[in-house]
């Protein structure tokens with residue numbers, strides 16, 4: 494195991510599924526598995542332009558995270574979005590001022606363009622519980638955006654494990670373990686007021702007690718974050734990533750108990766569905782039609 498000099502996240506280039514489960518998932522520890530996806534054709538192939546060629550009529554939902562901690566979303570075409578991103582990167586390179594394009598967040602792109610699945614082979618399915626293996630690509634949610642796109646500080650709303658795949662461009666992550674949530678000034682179930690890149694310590698003095706970890710995720714890397722990990726993400730380049738939010742038996746039960754700690758009812762319902770799958774062995778073919786709406790759900 495290597496410890497990166499840049500941060501304290503554990504880093505490894507090779508890790509068996511057993512080691513992954515025992516040393517990270519069961520212990521609730523994050524890990525950066527670097528360079529694992531180097532063989533994926535998508536690394537050299539994917540761009541917004543490429544998605545546009547594959548599905549010229551595709552409509553996507555894009556978001557703006559406002560300074561008032563609100564999310565504004567609107568529908569646009571992949572064609573318009575490709576144009577916005579291209580123009581942003583060109584203007585930026587020339588040093589011209591240009592407004593930041595919205596961010597395409599939580600897009601279930603493999604379900605919209607199934608032929609993309611062959612670009613992410615070999616897929617490290619062995620890291621996921623067997624229940625998710627059947628048509629696993631349906632659980633993937635994409636993040637597509639220009640450089641400088643930001644996802645503000647939050648945790649994933651079902652308290653799932655998160656396995657995150659970086660395909661194009663680099664991202665800077667700042668993560669905090671769930672215990673530090675009390676120092677980050679929560680303003681809703683999952684969002685926090687502190688900006689870890691430039692914390693206002695006069696306004697948010699408790700943040701001094703928090704222990705943020707900052708590191709860069711490169712194309713070909715996998716990041717694992719345990720349930721409840723707070724994360725703030727900045728795209729350093731035009732970027733394409735996707736993740737899978739997934740439960741173990743233990744985390745799915747915790748995701749039901751969390752109703753006592755303010756988890757919205759709708760989230761508890763999704764966790765109940767997954768618990769039926771993992772614990773009561775109801776096949777994913779039966780559960781998925783009910784779970785599907787989570788994959789477009791903005792909380």
Ligand SMILES: O=C(O)CCC(=O)C(=O)O
Pocket residue numbers: 636643644649655657664724726727734736
């Ligand atoms: O990549 C991003 O901007 C956000 C990623 C994220 O929040 C997630 O994977 O849950």
Ligand SMILES: [Fe+2]
Pocket residue numbers: 647648649724
């Ligand atoms: Fe997230």
